[in-house]
Amino acid sequence: MKHQQDEASRQEMMAKAIALAYANTAKHHGKPFGAIIVKDGQVIATGVNEVVATCDPTTHAEMQAIREASRKEKSTDLSGYELYASGQPCPMCLSAIYLANIQRVYYGYGEAEAAEAGLSTQYIYEQVALPMDQRDVRLQQIDPSCSELKPLEAWSRHAR
């Protein structure tokens, strides 16, 4: 019985995330993604993909929800919170999920369905997993001793 209630509750939350995604596309011509952050059955924050409206490629639905939740809760630590995302998170959003200590993520549409709509992020997953010198983006180190300032040392002194 408890299990069935939990299942029904999760489906209800997912339906909310999908409704956000749908409205974002149908009403605002935005990309079809929505996300909700939940704690103890309560919605703490929501987000939709705002990339089309803002031109800011970091405004994925999950990012916007994490930003809202962490600022509202005044904590970078969202362990105990759950994220419902209408689509499988991209590696940027997944990394943000780790940075926020979110441990449970529910998603609706998978990578295959996103790819069919021209919204795959598989390429970025593959690139991030490669050793630095094999990536398409060229990452080059410049010796930080070009500056006399030592930010990491300053942080270590401060953090002690």
Place this chain on the structure above:
Amino acid sequence: MKHQQDEASRQEMMAKAIALAYANTAKHHGKPFGAIIVKDGQVIATGVNEVVATCDPTTHAEMQAIREASRKEKSTDLSGYELYASGQPCPMCLSAIYLANIQRVYYGYGEAEAAEAGLSTQYIYEQVALPMDQRDVRLQQIDPSCSELKPLEAWSRHAR
């Protein structure tokens, strides 16, 4: 000669990114990271790590710089722009670099130096590279037919 000028110019930009990082820690007790986005030798946008001040774990220096640059330039496409980051980008920031089409990244301090200061992101790189069912974060699909709404179909109709 041209090569030496380019090298000097890159060192100057890196010194600026490191100065941002240093000031962020020394003056604001923020994490020691700064970033600059450059086009044709001109600084377009800057960012510092604002995680301590905002409690928002997505406010890494590179993210803040990408957000500012894309909004200012009114384009998600920053190909032709270069990113200077005082520290090697984490997987969230690297994914955002791909999403923004930035193809050249210069970084100062590497992962080993970040780790020494307690600021490693190696764990997240390892997690993102794993198959979904092997990650520490539990990612579970919920059948999206729990909603009658079809956001991806709406997007495909709109995008046609």
